[in-house]
Amino acid sequence: MISLNFKASLDFLGAPVYNAFLERSLKAFDTLVSGSGAGNDFLGWLNLPSDMLNSSILAEIEEVKERWYKMGVDTVVSIGIGGSYLGAAAAIKALSPSFHKEGTPEEPEVLFAGNNLSEDYLYELLEYIKEKNVGVVVISKSGTTTEPAVTFRILKSYMEQRYGLERAKELIVAITDARKGALKGLSEKMGYKTFVIPDNVGGRFSVLTPVGLLPIALAGFDIKRMLEGAADMQRACAIREADNGAIQYAAVRNALYSCGKKIEILANYNPKLQLFGEWWKQLYGESEGKEGKGIFPAAVSNTTDLHSMGQFIQQAERNLMEVVLNVREAEHTVTIESSKDDSDGLNYLAGRRVEEVNANAFEGTLMAHVDGLVPNTVIEIDHLDEYSLGELFYFFEFACGVSGYLLGVNPFDQPGVEFYKKNMFKLLGKPGYQK
């Protein structure tokens, strides 16, 4: 299991402060698990890991994988934005090699699109896939969200022209609403294989639905193992106790927020976790940033960013807290060798592994930041693998539900996302939105 350490934050907070927030956190836990809070029609994610493991969905995903394998698909374009992009992207980045790997039918390359409106991005995508064997996954509850809809309209036309209507139909899979919406209607008409985005699971909580699972599986990773990690965490999070890590994390961060810590930084020490930070930012930012409230979520990849944001974190305004994500074991071995002249002065490291230096950078930074009055929560996993990612996804989701209720907001809506869209539709002259 992942290990959690709140010591630095508990030392920072006076006991009465922490205890008061722990009480509130336990109450927020009750609100969450009893389904009595605002947004309670979006609690489907609570039981997703066990639900998914007991469903036919893993087998259905396997069927798509096999079909596309037989068809020689070596490149998958996954079209989606927000929660329909970040979870899968985070997991695939975490589990993939650091440098480019050519896609194969065994392990296709998964590309993400429909998550921006850059014309050059789309043009270059179409250029890139010219020589590839392409499958398309389109993910949208409604089918009318501008970014994925524009992208899918273009990709659909591309696939049909390139492969013909019949074959294109086999090479497109839609993940959408069970019953209604433009993409559901189109999928029925065209005969696409579809997966369901459950009504009671919001986008940022959807990584353990087919929204995340299908792209992750297509990339060659073990989604059953990921769900097992999540299911174990689901059981751990369900226990109403003061040492439930999710309850503690929610208490700590809100207590620190009440003491002026307005910004929370997710810090990793493994560059493969960079997009996990992006996933986490959406989860917490969108769940809590409303009604004039919310901790600003930011992310850094260390030790890279110790030479960028490090100065600020160490000595700027003391309105920061950290949640530090550490992976204990590397998967490969690189040892630092001795050098004859030791001109770089590194012989004191000879015979030691690079990851040992990284681990000491992690420890040394924690100490430095605590000295600099930046309190932290430390979360450690042994290996960066499917199981641990499942644990982390569920842990942060559950803690986010508790934390949002503790903060006094509905953690499951996102009313502010509509504002730019309305303006954009007006400017574009969309029917019904005229200026």
Added chain:
Amino acid sequence: MISLNFKASLDFLGAPVYNAFLERSLKAFDTLVSGSGAGNDFLGWLNLPSDMLNSSILAEIEEVKERWYKMGVDTVVSIGIGGSYLGAAAAIKALSPSFHKEGTPEEPEVLFAGNNLSEDYLYELLEYIKEKNVGVVVISKSGTTTEPAVTFRILKSYMEQRYGLERAKELIVAITDARKGALKGLSEKMGYKTFVIPDNVGGRFSVLTPVGLLPIALAGFDIKRMLEGAADMQRACAIREADNGAIQYAAVRNALYSCGKKIEILANYNPKLQLFGEWWKQLYGESEGKEGKGIFPAAVSNTTDLHSMGQFIQQAERNLMEVVLNVREAEHTVTIESSKDDSDGLNYLAGRRVEEVNANAFEGTLMAHVDGLVPNTVIEIDHLDEYSLGELFYFFEFACGVSGYLLGVNPFDQPGVEFYKKNMFKLLGKPGYQK
């Protein structure tokens, strides 16, 4: 030239507030250009664009390029951290295609290393370059900074074993101190071609020295054009007037900071600018984040992050301001076609370009954020090219110098970066740092 628009911020601020800060900004400008402020031994970047254009460095860079071209180098590993990484990475990302392109001797792939301590990253780098023809650029003032030093020790040994001592010597270039330091000494001993990191240019201001220019040129981009853009901006920034954009930007952001805007978000509408955001974060975070002061720098890539951080920016705590970077023209054309059944409801966009939708997302978001009391500075360029990047690099550097002095800090030091290093050295038992 880039265009700047401060209207939303000026509307937000009362005129007396802005005028007071404009006065201070003009004084800070005087401090900067007269060289009378703290850190004034690090002002070499002020005249870098014209200095570089008039030097032999472009020709020397061209020589390395030609030599490596003849040797068939298709993959360059650029080793550096912080300012010895971010500027080149930002420019190369901005100018490269969105998807992986195999390196060739004409346009080598530039990989970055030495910017973290991940053992798996290093292992996978060594695996990746096995089949490539490799050149190495190592960038370090001292040669003893842990991340690049560990990486270079391993890469040096790799190159010598693979290519032999003589050929490896030709395939390694060092960018380092003019006279002293471990890397300078080693380079002389080994006979590496070297470029100089000027003594009076700090890391985060070094993108227009060989630190940034060599990797950018090796990737196939026009560094002369970049310097020309920077030189034009150098001339524009040097004018002591109230409508000097750099002076205005420094005034606006400090005025807003004094009104409680604690976080500044650099927002782009082009995913190729994602690493430019990282470069900007180092520049401002490290220059200003000290003595308990400083605006927290964050970055978002839109429209991607409108479905992630968008909710927070629209409706959370009103402690945010934005600087929005917009590229007016796409380089390629993708037009949205009409569809017979219009199931996705996008026919109102038929015949229009994707970038037009993006431009309206940009406009619509600006309006929404202003309504949400998030003031902004808008910076626009026509094309994302070398010239514009040169302008942007110099503009932000100059404005940062002014802004730091206005804030009352030394914008050119980074004392806080040493804290984690000292702890790490103690933990690792480095000679001289025993516990």
